[in-house]
Amino acid sequence: MKLKDIFLYCEYIANKEQRSGSFSIDEFNRILPLSSLSVFKQKYGLPEEYQINAPFSRQAYELTQKISDDLSPFKVWMGRSGTMPLSISLNGEAVIPNDYFHVSSIRYKRLQNVDCDVSEKFSEVEILTEQQFSSRLGKEITAPTYKNPVCTFYDGFIQFAPKNLQFVDFVYLRKPVTPYLDYYLDPTTDSYIFVDANVINAGTGVMSLTTELDWAEEVHQDIINNLLSRIGINLRENQLLQYAEMLKAKGV
Helix, strand or coil: CCHHHHHHHHHHHHHHCCCCCCCCHHHHHHHHHHHHHHHHHHHHCCHHHCECCECCCCCCCCCCHHHHHHHHHHEEEECCCCCCCEECCCCCEEECCCCEEEEEEEEEEEEEEECCEEEEEEEECEECCHHHHHHHHCCCCCCCCCCCCEEEECCCEEEEECHHHCEEEEEEEECCCCCECEEEECCCCCCEEEECCCCECCCCCCECCCECCCCCHHHHHHHHHHHHHHCCCCCCHHHHHHHHHHHHHHCC
């Protein structure tokens, strides 16, 4: 669903449920990013649901194929064909991407020459706590090597050992984009005119600020449910289906 359709859907339900006060686009634009991020965190796994000796949540990253599919639009692989890997400085530091949310895997690619035949070998980079990282650096037997590299995360950067790995494949979950529905008021009818992305906003004369959701459409209903609950509307699934059918009949 496009944002304008989601807004009309939520506005229709808000009016039908006789919510006090009108539901405006500005309110929609304030709440929708919170709902999108909330659903993202739920599917990633909420630590608030952890129990003693059972650090698990009802939904968690890669717990099921459905969750993996839902989060797949946010999975970034730095180093895949046609993309740059994560660059590591001479000090062994790599800057964490601005849109980073959670690490999935880190791999170091090394070239191995066997009988004049050069082949690629991958070593998984072990992710350690700062204490474990420091401990490994001080031990000869378990010291980091090219075959067994390690890293630890700090504020804004990752420290690797050995330091001179130069590049690694970095797979991570990025944050969802901040959705926004651009519009202007028609001075004649005093009604909203929605503006699609990548076109000129006739009301302002500048490029539209509309940014659509980057979720698969199957997840849009979860985000809508979250948004409606934030404005004080809690509906059962059968009610949502009824509204959806009504809107289809009206051509909304």
